[in-house]
Amino acid sequence: MVEPDNLRYTKLSLNTGSGAIPALGFGTLIPDPIATRNATKAALEAGFRLLDTAERYRTEKEVGEAMQEVFKAGKIERQDVFLVTKLWNNNHRPERAKLAFEASLKRLGLDYVDLYLIHTPFAFQPGDDQDPRDANDQVIYDKGVTLLDTWRALEGLVDEGKCKAIGVSDFSLEQVKEIFEASRIKPAVVHVESHPYLPQWELLDYCRKNGIVLQAFAPLGHGLPPKLLEDPVITAIAKRVNKTPAQVLLAWAIQRGTALLTTSKTPSRIKENFELSTLPEDAMRDISEGIKSRVRFNLVAETGVPGFIPRGK
Template sequence: MIEADNLRYTKLPLNNGSGAMPALGFGTLIPDPVATKNATKAALESGFRALDTAERYQTEKEVGEAMEEVFKTGKIRREEVFVATKLWNTNHRPELVKPAFEASLKKLQLDYLDLYLIHTPYAFQPGDEPDPRDANGNVIYDREVKLLDTWRALEELVNEGKCKAIGLSDVGLESVQEIFAAATIKPAVVHLESHPYLPEWELLDYCRKNGIVLQAFAPLGHNSEPNVLADPVVTAIAQRVGKTPAQVVLAWAIQRGTALLTTTKTPSRLAENFDVSTLPEDAMREINGIQTRTRFNSVVQTGVPGFIPRGK
């Protein structure tokens, strides 16, 4: 059985000199508002020091309330928690970025953000409808704004001191390269689906070379088929090292140099997800050698978050 160590406290430095991001983070895409607030408080109390939310999740208010209550106890200070949220697709036009950012900041009850991400590289028709569709049910994209235009508006937020770092979410390598080449303030973080069945090695290699943190959502898969946690390689390692399959996969993600987000409403699962320890090198090699390739969320292809339907 592997011994407990400091892997769970790993921090990854940001390329703009604004500090470091905890590798192990908590995601707040939880449909129920009360559950969101309770889970966020529990995550902070369990040891998590990175929180992720988004305008689109509609959880910023509850995350803000949870943080405020925890900070009031004096046990955790604002400066100890790395907070990220995201700009939604309907606010890509440069003049809409700052109002959207400030609305998020207000809901979160914060004076500044540690990280602000463009949620997807796809601009949607501006307006109050977060998922604008035409009469045929097709997404109405905004063709008048380019990703770089939106990025320039995010750079202004950093220049004004409201935001420490900015990044991209749900993007492919080509978009990351395009923005990195043209940006005055380089992307500090790229956030996207990644797990042993979708390791994104090429993108991770590019990020490593350019000092960008790759942050994985759905690091355990989506509890869908094929099931990452039921993979025979993962289960065999878990048995061998005396950890759960989830702990093995989370440790793999941190050890290969990525940050990650886990989401759960269950206190025991929260504690399990935080209790990760360093895997032996042979275990890392075995997981790296898994050949299954599956994407569970189609957001990177359309800008619309959602699971990809799979037949039995």
């Protein structure tokens, strides 16, 4: 195997002036609570310094417990970890957004988060049901609140010092522009599905020009067909540079200037996903220019209903 270099320690500056976000992050969308806690702890011990969770994932409590366990062992401190969580669709109304944020802090056992995201641009019917449906099993949307209303509520959380930065998730380029142009506090991060089958070049270009970090989820294609990890361009490069297909894809994401999230329950795979090395320029070019397939695996950006979270959970 090629010896890892410093690529895995890459940080991207935030437009808030509040520091930088680790490019390589660990996502905690893992259904089983015990597996979530164990995987989060393994990720921190492997070297990951960004943890991503969400109200909707229902993993905040376990992520918080894993963090406290590692902190108490004296291995790392709170300020070493960049913690991200998200506001779910049923809490878009400003009065609900503040309460939802406070509830997330309580579950995490923290007094601040580093980044708080609007999970999707879709407002659902306000209430305790995270997936409100009508008699025909159609999502009940909330037309009584705008994205800017919700964004203003998040700006207030920054003013209070409870989150250092705010951003958006699953937004289109047009929706990002809407918030960016109307906001007092600019979005620091745009969190979207992105990989060689969905490179999001236009959105990435806009983010670069405006000092916004694009953070990619599902950078490995989420294991769904067509399998990105089995793409002949990726497997050929992996063989050439003596790395796994996953390591190739994660390195490509960082080298093109994005942050990313990777998820696993297996300690050996978690460690492997951290051991990245810089790809040669020809490999970067082969991926960016040689892969022509275009696939979106998660339709959350079109409906607000996440494709990776089971209904009723």
